[in-house]
Amino acid sequence: MQATAFTYDSETRSGSVLLDDGTPLAFEAAAFDAGGLRLLRPGQRVRIEVEGEGEGRRIALVTLQTL
Template structure:
């Protein structure tokens, strides 16, 4: 699925996003792809989930 970054804490690398379906999701630092060093609020991302938990975030290109 796809979404938009709502919050991102640079120190913890965790944050939240809003899916295109309007569902808010929190994500842990472990879900970020290795190449991601920073996310901007409003940035588009690809999101993989396992139920309600975010398992992977990749940058929208």
């Protein structure tokens, strides 16, 4: 699934993305680390993998979207 980086805190390596429908979804350091990224800037297009449903939905992986 694709999204747009919305926030990122380099100290905690956590942040949030906006799904294409505008829904915000937070990610933790584990998801950021799983993608092998070093930095993320707001506005960058990312690819995410999501686990769970409803309130239990969480991002498991964040990587840069490449064409």
